[in-house]
Amino acid sequence: MMASVMSAIKNTVPISQFNRGLAGKIFEDVKQSGAKVVMKNNVAECVLISPEEYVRLMDEVNDARLLAVASERMAHFNPATLISEEEMNRRLGITEDNLTGFDEVDIE
Numbered sequence: 001m002m003a004s005v006m007s008a009i010k011n012t013v014p015i016s017q018f019n020r021g022l023a024g025k026i027f028e029d030v031k032q033s034g035a036k037v038v039m040k041n042n043v044a045e046c047v048l049i050s051p052e053e054y055v056r057l058m059d060e061v062n063d064a065r066l067l068a069v070a071s072e073r074m075a076h077f078n079p080a081t082l083i084s085e086e087e088m089n090r091r092l093g094i095t096e097d098n099l100t101g102f103d104e105v106d107i108e
Contacts, residue, residue: 013048015040 013026013036026048030036035049049057089095 011035012037012039012044014038015045 011034015038017023017026018038026036030048031050035047035053037047038045083091
């Protein structure tokens, strides 16, 4: 319990520090030590994180969303409903001439 209280104290920043010209120091501390919670009137106002951490978190969120979609699709997968590439192209009206000149596409 005491460790979580200390962590909360170390990771909070009163909004008044921004008004005192300490934003640069706060931003540097975020880069060095991680996220900070900005407090305003004893209430959490926002969370400051580095751009790298934001990108990492958004990548995790997007990966989790894609995994959820893939898992849902696989739960309802029925091999009997599969069609070939040729059949799909026929249904969409795509001919070999339409595809000429396109390189292979890498899907990540």
